[in-house]
Amino acid sequence: MLSTALLALAFATSHGTALPHAPAPVHPSMVTTSRPHPSTQISTGTLAQVCTNASWLDRLFGKRDECSLVDPQGTSAERAYYQACARHGTTGLLDCHIGYSFRYVTVADRSGGRVAACFRGCAPFLAEVQRAEDARRSEQIPMVFGGLQSVGEKLVDEIAAEASGVELETSSVGVSRTDMIVRELVKPGVIYRDSVRARAHTIVGNMDDARALFDTLSAGGKEVTPPSFQEGGTLVQFEDGTQISFRPNAGYGRSPAVEVFMPGYTQKWAKFHFTEH
């Protein structure tokens, strides 16, 4: 039970704020989780890649700070959590060049290596926050946060990794479509290539990669491809108005493209061309 609750705490604190200098008050609270998750260790390099991708999207969607979508104030429970983590590692702030900041903690693992976990990110991590909040509402398992102060290094490591939200493939509840789309677009493994074009972006990948992204983003939507859509293209729409298109012959046959339109999130369209070079 405690382990489950601690994991839930990790999720709940994934949108935390700065580590305070003074000890934070510790209050009983209610946390829970819907199911346990395997621990995930991530490297600062992985974080950096997520961060880089997020900055691409930032530019693309014209968003200044996705973190504004997350409660920036933090809670006493979060502060207590950071304090516990800080006793076993170091914290830092990974700044992106366009508006994003990822607060992270590094801790030593058993092999003497270092792992890093992100505590405050942007849209990719909203899913974890949402999951924790949903679970908290539905299960209401009590837990005293003060217990966290005494956890050992290994547990802190696990919590830190869980809190990272970088385990992007396993979320199953409470993830909005916008969150899911943005998570897919910023996750590690998606490599953006610089482009002279300001309005469209290039992802390193081939036709299969483009198709895979489209399939992921459009899952559950309804195909609404108009009679004379671009050659070979497919258009899918969701009830909330979100549209995803796949055009295998985009760029006049040079590069497949996936386009995204999320009314309400951004008025702009986002276009992603795929290139193997």
Next chain:
Amino acid sequence: MQELEPLVLAALVELDSDEFALGWLLDIVRDACPDAEFDALKRMVLGIVGELLSRDLAQVHLFDGAPTAGAAPAALDQIRRRWDLVGDQLGLGDVAYLSITAAGRAAVRSATQP
């Protein structure tokens, strides 16, 4: 009032890389004129399309499959009528898309080469 010619060239440069739907052009114009009202943006978009068609720099393809009128004013009227039905949020499959012509490519080369 924003001059159309720079926007015509911007649209043409985009078209040289990839065909785009009308909403993409609306984004281009909106970026150039962030404070403009929607009606003004719409007029500019239609003005740009009119320029592209009348100078044979681009072709229009109506998404509903209807044949596009040959003359620029008539094609523009087709677009305007369809757009009126959609409103101010153009989706990826709304109204029409544009593609560049050989003359359009030549115009891009001419405008972008030093």
